[in-house]
Amino acid sequence: MSVLSPDDLEDALRAIGAERYHNRHPFHRALHEGRLDRGQVQAWALNRFYYQSRIPAKDATLIARLPTAELRRAWRSxxxxxxGDAPGTGGVARWLRLASGVGLDPDYVESLDGLLPGTRFAVDAYVHFVAGRSILEAIASSLTELFSPTIIAERVSGMLAHYDFVDRDTLAYFTPRLEQAPKDSAFALDYVRAHATTEETQAAVLAALRFKCGVLWSMLDALDYAYVSPGHVPPGAFVPAG
Amino acid sequence: MSVLSPDDLEDALRAIGAERYHNRHPFHRALHEGRLDRGQVQAWALNRFYYQSRIPAKDATLIARLPTAELRRAWRSxxxxxxGDAPGTGGVARWLRLASGVGLDPDYVESLDGLLPGTRFAVDAYVHFVAGRSILEAIASSLTELFSPTIIAERVSGMLAHYDFVDRDTLAYFTPRLEQAPKDSAFALDYVRAHATTEETQAAVLAALRFKCGVLWSMLDALDYAYVSPGHVPPGAFVPAG
Known part of the structure; x- marks a missing residue:
């Protein structure tokens, strides 16, 4: 591999998304196409909560490592x-309302008692990656947000169309994400385009995005294995009622 | 929960093994009962190699944190x-021979190119646990070895009986483990019995063993989901030939 132009690097990043982003996962397709029951949607909401709840830890870890006030301010958003700015506001609180909306006790969700070990390991791997890798790799690992507006649109329309236990209020988490994710990913993409200018750093940012796609994909692997027929819930994890 | 006697604590630890040790996992049973094909056994050997290869990192991480020469010497074994003591000796090298014995290129195995992300995240979670938790919890997390002699005996006899591509030489990894694991687990169990003497530390060692059972269980979840019918190999992971 030789050094890529910024446009070619962006194309290579987008090609990774086209191959590995979790919109291609069978569990995602089943969720959006209405093939899951309420207990399976609960399992998804419960496990995904852990991802949401660790994103501020991931971002704070990176902010702590950023060298300038300008970069720290940008990432602080x-x-x-x-x-959020007050109790009950912000994405984590909104995700908890999504979990309540599909019928889960929010205290149980927050306790993490029913979490799949595979979810915990994948999410923790992301936080450790951001703590231990170069700042450039840490920023590149956020670039899955380049691909999230499409999946959010599919998810919201599919879930509203197919599940009578889901309404617009329940899915309120996703509305601000449609503006936040493109703003965030544009900043991260500009940074990566400007700073990944050698063969070595370009290979590293491509690997970072592959890693992050693996985090999201592996979370759906764990859900599909545990909760979709025949279902292999590991000892101690959430068991849907009924 | 009140403070347990050392014997009752040991019973509680053994009860966790009875419920959560991975000898109860469907992939393990399929492996031992001859229901896997050669590609599936290769996938197991390749992924389990990553666990083997990180065990010395886990142990060195703990040795670095142990406060006395006596404890460090004990763990150094x-x-x-x-x-090992020379190239080609020791458990990691023997596992690589197992992988070669079932038909894998050892360079490919060592490259980790075909590793399942779920395997990587679970194994890395174990190393991070030992780095970040109390020494007592780190030692308690090794106690899955209490249960390994049984699984090793089942594995060796089952694999020799059912797979014509497996012979005693291929499985030579397991022979010394039948003596090493009981010696190691006896030391760790004595330490835990002697040092976990409060409600809080007893709860912590029980949680540490549950965590470690989750690591091993989740590795088999990932293998079963990816490689057993219908098979959902994630993007980039090992694809068996044929």
Whole structure:
């Protein structure tokens, strides 16, 4: 591989998304196409909550490592988006309302008692990656947000059309994400285009995005294996009622 | 929960193994009962190699944190068991021979190119656990070895009986483990019995063993989901030939 132009690097990043982003996962397709029952949607909401709840830890870890006030300020907006400005605001609180909306006890969700070990390991791997890799790799690992507006649109329309236990209020988490994710991914993409200018750093940012796609994909692997027929719920994890 | 006697604590630890150790996992049963094909056994050997290869890192991480020469010397025997005294000796090298024995290119195995992300995240979670938790919890997390002699005996006899591509030489990894694991687990169990003497530390060691059972269980979840019918190999992971 030789050094890519910024446009070619962006194309290579987008090609990774086209191959590996979790919109191609069978569990995602089943969720959007209405093939899951309420207990399976609950399992998804419960496990995905852990991802949402660790995103501020991931972002704070990166902010702590950023060298300038300008970069820290730019990244700080993500903390505000996720943690809000007051109790009950922000993305994590909205996800908890999604979980309540599909019938889960929010205290149980927050306790993490029913979490799949595979979810925990994948999410923790993301936080550790951002703590331990170069700042460029840490920023590149956020670039799955380039691909999220499409999946959010599919998810919201599919879930509203197919599940009578889901309404617009339940899915309110996703509305601000349609503006936040493109703003965030544009900043991260500009940074990566400007700073990944050698063969070595370009290979590293491509690997970082592959890694992050693996995190999201592996979370759906764990859900599909545990909760979709025949279902292999591991010892101690959430068991849907009925 | 009130404070348990050392014997009752040991019973509680053994009860966790009875419920959560991975000898109860469907992939393990399929492996031992001859229901896998050669490609599926290869996938198991390739992914399990990553676990084997990180055990010395896990042990060195703990040795670095142990406060006395006596404890460090005791734990050092594990490093010697796994890394050997010369090239080609030790548990990691023997696992690579197992992988070669079932038909894999050892360079490919060592490259980790075909590793399942779920395997990587679970194994890395174990190393991070040992780095970040109390020494007592780190030692308790090794106690899955209490249960390994049984699974090893089942594995060796089952694989020799059912797979014509497996012979005793291929499975030579397991022979010394039948003596090493009981010696190691006896040391760790004595330490835990002696040092987990409060409600809080007893709850912590029980949680540490549950965590570790989750690591091993989740590795088999990932293998079963990816490689057993219908098979959902994630993008980029090992695809068996044929």
């Amino acid at each position: 993500r903390l505000i988006d996720h943690d | 594990r490093l010697i068991d796994h890394d």
